[in-house]
Amino acid sequence: MTSSEPTIGFVSLGCPKNLVDSERILTQLRAEGYGLSPTYQDADLVVINTCGFIDAAVEESLDAIGEALRGNGRVIVTGCLGMRESHVRAAHPEVLAITGPHDYEAVMTAVHAHLPRPHDPFTALIPPQGIKLTPRHYAYLKISEGCNHRCSFCIIPSLRGDLVSRPIAEVLGEAERLVESGVRELLVVSQDTSAYGVDLKYRMDFWRGRPLATRLTELARELGQLPAWTRLHYVYPYPNVDDLLPLMADGLILPYLDMPLQHGSQRILRAMRRPAATEKVLSRIARWREICPDLVLRSTFIVGFPGETEDDFDQLLEFIQTAALDRVGCFAYSPVAGAAANALPDWVPDEVKQDRLQRFMEIQAEISRDKLALQIGREITVLIDDVSDERIVARGPGDAPEVDGLVIIEGAWEGVAPGDFMQVQVTGYDEHDLIAEPL
Numbered sequence: 001m002t003s004s005e006p007t008i009g010f011v012s013l014g015c016p017k018n019l020v021d022s023e024r025i026l027t028q029l030r031a032e033g034y035g036l037s038p039t040y041q042d043a044d045l046v047v048i049n050t051c052g053f054i055d056a057a058v059e060e061s062l063d064a065i066g067e068a069l070r071g072n073g074r075v076i077v078t079g080c081l082g083m084r085e086s087h088v089r090a091a092h093p094e095v096l097a098i099t100g101p102h103d104y105e106a107v108m109t110a111v112h113a114h115l116p117r118p119h120d121p122f123t124a125l126i127p128p129q130g131i132k133l134t135p136r137h138y139a140y141l142k143i144s145e146g147c148n149h150r151c152s153f154c155i156i157p158s159l160r161g162d163l164v165s166r167p168i169a170e171v172l173g174e175a176e177r178l179v180e181s182g183v184r185e186l187l188v189v190s191q192d193t194s195a196y197g198v199d200l201k202y203r204m205d206f207w208r209g210r211p212l213a214t215r216l217t218e219l220a221r222e223l224g225q226l227p228a229w230t231r232l233h234y235v236y237p238y239p240n241v242d243d244l245l246p247l248m249a250d251g252l253i254l255p256y257l258d259m260p261l262q263h264g265s266q267r268i269l270r271a272m273r274r275p276a277a278t279e280k281v282l283s284r285i286a287r288w289r290e291i292c293p294d295l296v297l298r299s300t301f302i303v304g305f306p307g308e309t310e311d312d313f314d315q316l317l318e319f320i321q322t323a324a325l326d327r328v329g330c331f332a333y334s335p336v337a338g339a340a341a342n343a344l345p346d347w348v349p350d351e352v353k354q355d356r357l358q359r360f361m362e363i364q365a366e367i368s369r370d371k372l373a374l375q376i377g378r379e380i381t382v383l384i385d386d387v388s389d390e391r392i393v394a395r396g397p398g399d400a401p402e403v404d405g406l407v408i409i410e411g412a413w414e415g416v417a418p419g420d421f422m423q424v425q426v427t428g429y430d431e432h433d434l435i436a437e438p439l
């Protein structure tokens with residue numbers, strides 16, 4: 001935890017259902033970058049998930065609120081007792097906000113209002129596009145913190161430290177509770193997902209009475225047993241990723257890999273101190289597609305890194321044309337205070353960076369369009385994000401929330417709600433999104 005993180009104290013009272021709500025709120029807080037404090041003194045704010053089932057539980061909840069007010073002063077109340085707002089206010093008029101049970105969206109809104117979320121573009125794992133609360137039907141599942149690499153443009157290891165993986169049973173327990181609370185898509189995030197468990201030497205843990213290694217393949221296989229989609233983010237092309245492809249081909253996890261590759265020139269990748277070699281990445285991608293033809297690959301790249309020549313940039317363009325990735329983000333390099341890359345010579349002028357960025361995006365737009373065109377006629381399962389009188393907004397296996405495209409189903413449809421799965425046939429596409437009809 002860094003001192004810059006806004007930090008929350010959390011008290012969970014009551015029954016197992018309340019505990020599931022607490023887990024959901026804590027997951028969201030952690031995914032948004034809030035720190036958690038075991039003491040009132042070190043927290044910027046305290047959330048109390050209360051119980052109001054019997055008189056003794058009401059008393060216990062009111063006592064806990066009083067204790068938190070004395071120990072910290074800034075308290076948000078949620079849970080069953082929150083339904084009796086006047087009762088809480090009568091005892092503790094100074095609480096900041098009161099929300100009811102199973103309403104974690106309202107709790108998060110109250111937290112944001114009193115302790116703004118700490119979006120840091122250099123460390124956040126959740127996309128910056130107007131970060132909103134994840135709807136009930138998808139959730140981020142953070143499997144580790146920190147990173148063992150030392151990419152020259154990145155300061156995450158100095159902020160977050162080396163890789164620390166969560167034991168596999170803890171992650172699976174959280175995933176299971178999220179699914180029980182209505183989540184239909186788990187978005188696995190970390191700084192370096194393929195390295196999961198390396199720090200623990202893939203230590204054995206116990207899950208449902210069985211020994212299980214703390215390793216990505218095992219985690220993916222177990223997550224695949226849950227009645228929800230599993231989507232993997234920030235996966236680097238290490239050899240162990242090969243083991244995930246059969247799981248995708250078998251439909252256990254989504255055939256989707258979010259793999260930040262950053263460049264296509266070996267020279268620039270070395271200057272960036274990136275782990276993977278371009279040639280190997282290309283042959284690996286080809287092999288993956290043989291195993292799982294539906295695989296959707298997302299990646300991000302940086303143009304205009306210090307020392308990037310026109311030749312390096314051409315290699316990058318050649319790389320993206322050969323790799324034919326489905327979803328691509330590209331950024332013009334901008335220095336981060338404290339990053340080792342700042343000491344590199346031969347900075348690329350801004351206008352050259354912008355020119356390269358534009359050329360890159362034009363080529364990739366064509367590749368992405370061709371990829372979308374190939375979807376026409378296909379029958380896919382989509383997960384519904386939103387339903388209105390005019391249309392359904394959904395996403396397919398190849399569309400991560402917030403960053404990828406959508407699947408639009410025009411018209412008013414009865415009996416469907418966000419979080420439902422639906423079978424559709426793709427009938428068209430526009431620049432980013434697919435158009436489809438229900439089957």
Ligand code: SF4
Pocket residue numbers: 147148149150151154155156157191192
């Ligand atoms: S892999 Fe590189 S870019 Fe990613 S967090 Fe680690 S050091 Fe930063």
